[in-house]
Amino acid sequence: MHSPELLKGTLQTILLKVLKDNGKMYGYEITQKVKELSVGRILLTEGALYPALHKLEAEGLLQTETVLMGKRVRKYYTITVTGKNLVKERVIEFREFIKTMSAVLQVQIA
Amino acid sequence: MHSPELLKGTLQTILLKVLKDNGKMYGYEITQKVKELSVGRILLTEGALYPALHKLEAEGLLQTETVLMGKRVRKYYTITVTGKNLVKERVIEFREFIKTMSAVLQVQIA
DNA sequence: TTACATACATAATTCACTTATGTATTGACT
DNA sequence: AGTCAATACATAAGTGAATTATGTATGTAA
Numbered sequence: 001m002h003s004p005e006l007l008k009g010t011l012q013t014i015l016l017k018v019l020k021d022n023g024k025m026y027g028y029e030i031t032q033k034v035k036e037l038s039v040g041r042i043l044l045t046e047g048a049l050y051p052a053l054h055k056l057e058a059e060g061l062l063q064t065e066t067v068l069m070g071k072r073v074r075k076y077y078t079i080t081v082t083g084k085n086l087v088k089e090r091v092i093e094f095r096e097f098i099k100t101m102s103a104v105l106q107v108q109i110a
Numbered sequence: 111m112h113s114p115e116l117l118k119g120t121l122q123t124i125l126l127k128v129l130k131d132n133g134k135m136y137g138y139e140i141t142q143k144v145k146e147l148s149v150g151r152i153l154l155t156e157g158a159l160y161p162a163l164h165k166l167e168a169e170g171l172l173q174t175e176t177v178l179m180g181k182r183v184r185k186y187y188t189i190t191v192t193g194k195n196l197v198k199e200r201v202i203e204f205r206e207f208i209k210t211m212s213a214v215l216q217v218q219i220a
Numbered sequence: 221t222t223a224c225a226t227a228c229a230t231a232a233t234t235c236a237c238t239t240a241t242g243t244a245t246t247g248a249c250t
Numbered sequence: 251a252g253t254c255a256a257t258a259c260a261t262a263a264g265t266g267a268a269t270t271a272t273g274t275a276t277g278t279a280a
Contacts, residue, residue, distance in 0.1 A: 005118065005119025005120075005236080005268095006119045006120070006203070006204065006207045007119075007207075007268085008115065008118040008119055008236085008237095008267065008268065009115025009116045009117075009118055009267080009268095010116070010211065011267080011268080013215065014214055014215070017214070017215050017216070018214070021216060026227080026228095027227070027228070028225095028226060028227050028228080034214060037213050037214045037216075038210045038213060038214050039210070039213070041206075041210045042210060042214060045268085045269065045270085046227090046228080046229080047229095047230085047231095047268080047269060047270070047271080048267080048268055048269075050228070050229060050230080051229090051230080051267090051268090052267085052268095054229095069227095070276080070277085071275085071276060071277090072226075072227060072228090072275080072276055072277080073227070073228065073275095074227070074228085075227090075228075091215055091217055093116070094116065094211070094215065094217070095217060095219070096151075097116045097117075098208055098219060100148045100149070100151045100152060101120065101204070103147050103148060103149070104124055104127070104128070104144060104147045104148050104152060105123065105124070105127050105201055105204065106127070106131060106147075107201055107204070107205060109205070109208060109219050115237095115266095115267080117237085118236065118237065118267085118268095119236080121236080121237085136258080136259095137258070137259070138256095138257060138258050138259080155237085155238065155239085156258090156259080156260080157237075157238060157239070157240080157260095157261085157262095158236080158237055158238075160259070160260060160261080161236090161237090161260090161261080162236090162237095164260095179245095179258095180245080180246085181244085181245060181246090182244080182245050182246075182257075182258060182259090183244095183245095183258070183259065184258070184259085185258090185259075
């Protein structure tokens with residue numbers, strides 16, 4: 001697991017990007033996908049995940065659809081057009097941040 | 111200027127690394143050096159800088175030396191051996207974080 | 221039947237940062 | 251001479267995204 005400090009500010013971008021790449025997903029599924037993609041290095045906590053999803057929905061970046069699986073509720077999230085546009089910017093911003101940081105820290109990336 | 115959210119958690123690493131690379135420096139000088147290295151993209155605020163320097167000093171990662179330049183006080187900071195060891199880890203950690211993030215965001219770095 | 225994984229949610233707390241404020245010197249422009 | 255910007259330090263109040271803690275409930279394997 002990474003130092004959690006570094007993750008700050010990346011959660012929204014992660015959620016939007018994973019939803020853009022994978023289509024309709026529910027919260028728990030997102031945590032598992034992120035865990036898989038990060039080889040166990042990013043473990044999203046529920047206390048961060050759900051409020052973040054609710055916020056993105058309130059901002060119109062995500063849409064929801066609640067489905068009853070047997071007796072269990074699942075809330076599926078889909079990225080909106082606005083969300084797709086934003087995630088592009090966010091990813092570009094992240095890449096620029098990395099470039100800047102590598103210049104400041106004088107480290108070679110990739 | 112970058113989204114300040116992304117910078118969170120990187121300040122200590124930046125300070126330690128810049129002091130490791132440039133030897134003895136004072137606060138204001140560090141802000142200018144970081145501004146230069148980042149091509150104006152990272153502008154350290156005093157409210158973040160000074161408390162961070164004080165904390166690193168309290169933790170034994172930095173040493174200080176106060177000098178009177180005419181009538182103006184300057185506080186020079188030098189990285190300690192402990193600090194040098196830590197900054198190595200922090201930079202490695204940052205590189206690993208970038209690798210993980212690029213896997214999650216499915217973006218090419220560098 | 222107990223424990224872990226699945227699945228959602230919210231409240232209290234933490235803490236690194238921003239914003240605001242304060243003090244004071246130096247140099248440049250007018 | 252006066253004003254503004256840059257230099258140089260510092261701390262306090264406020265913000266906000268996260269952690270930690272807690273709650274509810276179902277499905278499943280040992």
